[in-house]
Amino acid sequence: xRAVSTAETATTIHPWAVHAEALKVRxxxxxxxxxxxxxLGTGVHGLLGRNGAGKTTLMxxxxxxxxxxxxxxxxxxxxxxxxxxxxxARRALGYLPQHFGYYPRFTVREFVSYMAWLKEMPKRDxxxxxxxxxxxxxxxxKADAKLRTLSGGMLRRAGVAQAIVNDPQVLLLDEPTVGxxxxxxxxxxxxxxxxxxxxxxxxSTHLVEDVVAACTExxxxxxxxxxxxxxxxxxxxxxxxxxxxxxxxxxxYSALLRxxxxxxTR
Amino acid sequence: xxxxxxxxxxxxxxxxxxxxxxxxxxxxxxHLESCADCRARLAGSTTAESRALVAEVAAAVDRGIxxxxxxxxxxxxxxxxxxxxxxxALLPWVAMTAGVLGxxxxxxxxxxxxxxxxxxxxxxxxxxxxxxxxxxxxDPAWELIVGTPxxxxxxxxxxxxxxxxxxIPVLAAFAVLGASRADPxxxxxxxxxxxxxxxxxxxxVGVHRAAIGLMAAWAAAVVAPSLATAELPVLLQxxxxxxxxxxxxxxxxxxLLRAHSFRRLTSF
Numbered sequence: 001x002r003a004v005s006t007a008e009t010a011t012t013i014h015p016w017a018v019h020a021e022a023l024k025v026r027x028x029x030x031x032x033x034x035x036x037x038x039x040l041g042t043g044v045h046g047l048l049g050r051n052g053a054g055k056t057t058l059m060x061x062x063x064x065x066x067x068x069x070x071x072x073x074x075x076x077x078x079x080x081x082x083x084x085x086x087x088x089a090r091r092a093l094g095y096l097p098q099h100f101g102y103y104p105r106f107t108v109r110e111f112v113s114y115m116a117w118l119k120e121m122p123k124r125d126x127x128x129x130x131x132x133x134x135x136x137x138x139x140x141x142k143a144d145a146k147l148r149t150l151s152g153g154m155l156r157r158a159g160v161a162q163a164i165v166n167d168p169q170v171l172l173l174d175e176p177t178v179g180x181x182x183x184x185x186x187x188x189x190x191x192x193x194x195x196x197x198x199x200x201x202x203x204s205t206h207l208v209e210d211v212v213a214a215c216t217e218x219x220x221x222x223x224x225x226x227x228x229x230x231x232x233x234x235x236x237x238x239x240x241x242x243x244x245x246x247x248x249x250x251x252x253y254s255a256l257l258r259x260x261x262x263x264x265t266r
Numbered sequence: 267x268x269x270x271x272x273x274x275x276x277x278x279x280x281x282x283x284x285x286x287x288x289x290x291x292x293x294x295x296x297h298l299e300s301c302a303d304c305r306a307r308l309a310g311s312t313t314a315e316s317r318a319l320v321a322e323v324a325a326a327v328d329r330g331i332x333x334x335x336x337x338x339x340x341x342x343x344x345x346x347x348x349x350x351x352x353x354x355a356l357l358p359w360v361a362m363t364a365g366v367l368g369x370x371x372x373x374x375x376x377x378x379x380x381x382x383x384x385x386x387x388x389x390x391x392x393x394x395x396x397x398x399x400x401x402x403x404x405d406p407a408w409e410l411i412v413g414t415p416x417x418x419x420x421x422x423x424x425x426x427x428x429x430x431x432x433x434i435p436v437l438a439a440f441a442v443l444g445a446s447r448a449d450p451x452x453x454x455x456x457x458x459x460x461x462x463x464x465x466x467x468x469x470x471v472g473v474h475r476a477a478i479g480l481m482a483a484w485a486a487a488v489v490a491p492s493l494a495t496a497e498l499p500v501l502l503q504x505x506x507x508x509x510x511x512x513x514x515x516x517x518x519x520x521x522l523l524r525a526h527s528f529r530r531l532t533s534f
Contacts, residue, residue, distance in 0.1 A: 066531055095410070118410075162410065180391075
């Protein structure tokens with residue numbers, strides 16, 4: 001049993017964990033996110049879209065790494081666009097970038113606790129939180145191994161561990177399943193479902209099956225705009241036998257994308 | 267704080283008396299958590315049975331500690347882990363800076379008809395280090411770092427201070443050894459002014475781009491002409507000292523005003 005802090009029992013006064021209105025974000029000169037409206041509450045949200053649809057740029061903007069070029073972006077009730085103070089929102093954020101860099105000489109434990117320190121966690125909580133995060137991603141046996149000795153899948157899990165070390169309320173995972181073997185992917189889905197019970201988790205992926213298995217909601221974007229948002233079951237209902245795909249969800253995905261593209265070109 | 271339970275209640279609690287109702291047990295436990303005196307009273311009224319249990323647990327814990335792995339020895343360097351990568355990433359750059367300054371000192375010594383090359387290059391000495399300390403090339407985890415609450419001017423200043431702590435002693439050593447034939451203040455002040463200018467310009471275009479730009483500009487506008495004419499520029503003659511102080515202070519103040527722009531990726 002552990003003591004519950006006042007911050008944990010405080011009532012939430014914001015309707016959405018992540019709220020974007022007409023959000024515009026640049027990736028270089030290109031406007032990769034162009035007028036996106038999105039509201040995400042508690043749960044696991046799967047972000048689907050083709051290559052270049054703006055998934056990574058959207059992730060970076062929500063992670064407060066990139067500054068929006070226009071529109072409004074609110075995280076946990078505090079605005080994070082323009083010159084806003086980002087500290088409060090960033091403390092409640094967890095972020096795994098698509099290509100995450102790391103210090104090859106660090107051990108998994110050093111890396112995760114360094115990130116916990118950067119996230120301004122209380123010093124005495126860091127060792128326990130680090131151990132818990134490493135245990136949750138199943139890297140306990142490798143906790144004291146140097147990062148450069150780890151395989152791709154293990155590195156990915158170390159990345160997930162640093163993202164969840166501060167028990168974030170908004171967790172952003174950009175393609176977390178890359179390089180994981182089938183069994184580890186099942187474990188990760190389990191972890192996502194667990195995290196999604198009390199946090200807003202946004203997972204970007206290309207694998208429709210992962211979304212169906214682990215997510216409570218699907219967000220489909222294209223050309224930087226929201227195409228569709230709904231439950232995995234509703235996604236499966238969108239398609240029928242005429243659409244390409246090996247599962248109902250894949251058929252629904254291609255049906256939505258095709259009808260959107262047909263509308264856009266009309 | 268809740269009221270102290272009576273001695274009788276504590277004794278019954280220690281005995282595990284089934285007659286004590288749950289609400290009383292809870293209130294005693296809540297009180298015990300915050301009251302050292304009552305915990306001491308509880309220790310006095312424990313039964314032989316529970317003392318034996320505690321002793322058994324203590325022995326088991328001791329056995330576990332003796333059988334388990336030894337505590338890990340402190341890691342190399344004895345520095346916190348967060349500084350270790352930083353020092354490792356910077357050392358090659360500082361070594362390069364020292365090498366360039368050493369070569370400049372040799373040239374100054376042998377080519378006495380030219381102005382002091384050490385003095386001409388001193389303002390640029392910290393810039394390679396500052397550029398590496400805050401760039402995507404120097405810090406592999408830049409995307410993780412820049413999304414954390416600690417990212418910002420404070421972190422940049424801490425890293426810059428680390429660079430200066432490594433570079434300034436090198437410069438000071440050259441000044442003391444007399445290799446530069448120059449006033450130490452005129453070696454160190456431009457150095458600080460250029461560091462502040464890099465940070466200020468870096469808030470607009472990114473720190474490493476600012477460092478490269480300033481190095482190129484200084485080399486083209488001051489170093490090359492003064493080597494060509496074999497005369498020390500006015501900027502680096504003793505009367506200019508006051509000007510460098512003013513410039514440093516102003517640039518540092520302007521950098522502080524632009525603190526917000528270091529929280530995003532654009533400054534990396």
